[in-house]
Amino acid sequence: MLNEKRDAPLELRRLERDEHDAPDGSVGIDPQHLSRVPVSDAAEGGPCIRLEGAGVHFESNAGPVEALRDITLDINDGDFFSLLGPSGCGKSTLLRVVADVVPLSTGRVTVLGASPSVARKARSFGFVFQDAALMPWRRVIDNVLLPMELAGAVDGAARKAADEVLELVGLQGRKRAYPKELSGGMKQRVSIARALVTKPRILLMDEPFGALDEITRDKMNEELLTIWSSTGTTTVFVTHSIPEAAFLSRRVAVLTPGPGRIRDVVDIALPYPRSREIRDTVPFLSTTSRLRALLAGDGAG
Ligand SMILES: Nc1ncnc2c1ncn2[C@@H]1O[C@H](COP(=O)(O)OP(=O)(O)O)[C@@H](O)[C@H]1O
């Protein structure tokens, strides 16, 4: 028989785990831990996510891999912050550090003033992946309710929250559909709704539109900004697309590989709300050319 909990993406399962989990990795939720763990509000008004001299080493069959080195970064509450860099530069690893999936080898990370583990138990973040990672045998509404179900908390309030997020992503009319009946863009909207259903303070997105065609991606980018401005959720967005990072973000950290390091953090001085026409403007094009130069490592800008 299919085990839904075991088949859920790693980050989703990890988000629901705590110290009471069985050592084999199966998900065991202790009802005592369902209530939200209070998070220190020491960070109120300060950075939402703070990394100080953070480094990650992996052991692999080919020997040790230094994925990230000396990452120092503040991501402010309510920000739209992107991590931009080529494949293999450690973007996903950085997101996983924040999500309490990968531990730091050196340095420090705080999320909402506490450790990533405390933030995870307080359900402070939602995660969206490149692959929508929907359960094909579940209807849209039941996919969105999955995080509540894993926590054993599907009640009237949960159903209302699911309806609200489906409305937010424009899929209220498709709640009874199965994933196979949806386009790629719609699947990603379901995945965003699932990440937002628990009303997290932070949304972590790992190349969520990377598998979509360019026209759909542009549309999804506009919709994401609408969602961001209406929820105020601090968003950390991973991409290797320069125009995507420039269009969406308030700030962009440019990462370079071998090991992954921050080359620079760029303020994107384009006003919100942004619509697709902005992509043809001179300020947008000069932003993308600055990001491109930083990625190429020639230091311009
Ligand atoms: N679990 C792991 N074990 C060993 N090496 C890993 C692991 N996860 C990532 N890496 C390595 O760390 C580096 C950064 O990977 P990743 O964070 O996935 O980069 P990106 O998301 O920017 O493509 C790569 O060299 C990758 O092979």
Ligand SMILES: [Mg+2]
């Ligand atoms: Mg990645």
